Amino acid sequence: MADRRLRFELQELALVASGAVPGALLRWQLVERLGPQLGVHSAANLLVNLVGCFLLGFLSGPVPHRTPLMLALGIGFCGSLTTFSGWILDLASLEQQGQSLGALVLLLTSLGLGLLAALGGRACSRRLFRGRQP
Numbered sequence: 001m002a003d004r005r006l007r008f009e010l011q012e013l014a015l016v017a018s019g020a021v022p023g024a025l026l027r028w029q030l031v032e033r034l035g036p037q038l039g040v041h042s043a044a045n046l047l048v049n050l051v052g053c054f055l056l057g058f059l060s061g062p063v064p065h066r067t068p069l070m071l072a073l074g075i076g077f078c079g080s081l082t083t084f085s086g087w088i089l090d091l092a093s094l095e096q097q098g099q100s101l102g103a104l105v106l107l108l109t110s111l112g113l114g115l116l117a118a119l120g121g122r123a124c125s126r127r128l129f130r131g132r133q134p
Helices: 002-038 041-059 066-081 084-096 100-128
Strands: none
Touching (some): 002 041, 002 066, 041 084, 084 100
């Protein structure tokens, strides 16, 4: 029984890891490439986080094979793609530079658009997989 449980946990770990590495690499590349084009890294971080919010919202809907997908894409990929600590660092940097209004705008924009992206992802999932149960 313990051997079976360990195998199951290792399978779950493999699913999370299979999504985590591509998510981290994609985040790194997007922020490095989009940051200079958008003028600031915080805008690139916001964009990347919104993509992750949309995907998590999508996965929270009635997606077939949801558990393995949530492990690989939700926890692994989106967990590495999006980052709370990076967002907080952007807010702290703006505050430290004396841009309190910019920090407040980033905070409210991130929360508002993040919620809308997650709701939009869930709505897309429900429309695509209409009538299916998660």
